[in-house]
Amino acid sequence: MVLASAAPGIFSAGLDILEMYQSTPERCVAFWRALQDAWLNLYGSRLITMAAIEGHSPAGGCLLAMSCDYRVMAEGKFQIGLNETKLGIVAPFWFTDVMLNTIGHRETEKALQLGALYSAQQALSIGLVDKVVPLAEVMPTVEGELKNWLQIPAAARVITKTSMRKAVLDRLRSQKEKDAQFFADFINRDSVQKSLGMYIASLQKKKN
Numbered sequence: 429m430v431l432a433s434a435a436p437g438i439f440s441a442g443l444d445i446l447e448m449y450q451s452t453p454e455r456c457v458a459f460w461r462a463l464q465d466a467w468l469n470l471y472g473s474r475l476i477t478m479a480a481i482e483g484h485s486p487a488g489g490c491l492l493a494m495s496c497d498y499r500v501m502a503e504g505k506f507q508i509g510l511n512e513t514k515l516g517i518v519a520p521f522w523f524t525d526v527m528l529n530t531i532g533h534r535e536t537e538k539a540l541q542l543g544a545l546y547s548a549q550q551a552l553s554i555g556l557v558d559k560v561v562p563l564a565e566v567m568p569t570v571e572g573e574l575k576n577w578l579q580i581p582a583a584a585r586v587i588t589k590t591s592m593r594k595a596v597l598d599r600l601r602s603q604k605e606k607d608a609q610f611f612a613d614f615i616n617r618d619s620v621q622k623s624l625g626m627y628i629a630s631l632q633k634k635k636n
């Protein structure tokens with residue numbers, strides 16, 4: 429399975445910030461449950477999963493990419509990373525776990541505190557992506573890599589992938605409701621809503 433985007437220049441802009449702004453606790457819980465289930469399915473997929481990152485990939489977009497087995501990113505101006513702290517919010521523990529498994533403890537600690545967004549070359553240097561190529565070569569490169577992965581006997585690959593990811597998946601599975609409730613409580617704090625409001629205004633200002 430290849431994750432790619434139909435929007436030029438954007439692999440994924442992450443979660444819909446407007447869903448987290450001035451929403452109701454009930455809607456926040458439903459929103460978060462949908463995200464948890466989507467992620468459990470992706471990270472726990474038995475399929476070979478690859479991200480064709482042909483554009484920006486902040487926050488939830490970075491989570492999507494990191495949750496794949498292999499990542500190819502376009503060189504150039506695009507950025508990738510978990511930038512949550514810049515929005516005044518906190519990457520949930522399962523976002524953190526996936527990043528820890530991808531780039532290790534030290535880089536994750538820096539990346540998360542700073543809300544760092546990396547260029548493709550920087551992402552390559554810390555292991556956040558596996559390959560950087562010109563934009564037009566992203567999809568052919570992914571397809572070529574996929575052929576390599578398909579050579580591996582599927583049962584052996586799936587057992588290996590499942591055992592590598594089990595602990596992180598089980599950690600969320602065992603506390604889904606608590607996590608959803610925490611999200612709804614956290615996101616509706618006055619201080620968090622204020623930060624999100626300012627961030628949305630800054631996105632709109634950038635455009636004008």
Ligand SMILES: CCCCCCC/C=C/C(=O)SCCNC(=O)CCNC(=O)[C@H](O)C(C)(C)COP(=O)(O)OP(=O)(O)OC[C@H]1O[C@@H](n2cnc3c(N)ncnc32)[C@H](O)[C@@H]1OP(=O)(O)O
Pocket residue numbers: 437438440441442443444445446484486487488489511512515517518519520610611614615631632634635
């Ligand atoms: C304990 C739990 C705590 C909470 C945890 C929550 C975890 C959160 C995870 C997330 O994913 S939060 C979302 C983070 N995303 C971002 O910070 C990306 C913000 N967007 C951008 O930086 C840029 O839009 C872009 C992706 C780099 C693309 O730039 P470009 O110049 O091409 O487009 P824009 O003109 O900026 O945007 C077009 C249009 O889309 C709106 N928009 C962009 N991103 C989002 C988003 N994530 N959610 C909602 N809307 C978004 C942007 O405001 C523009 O809207 P209009 O002005 O056209 O109405």
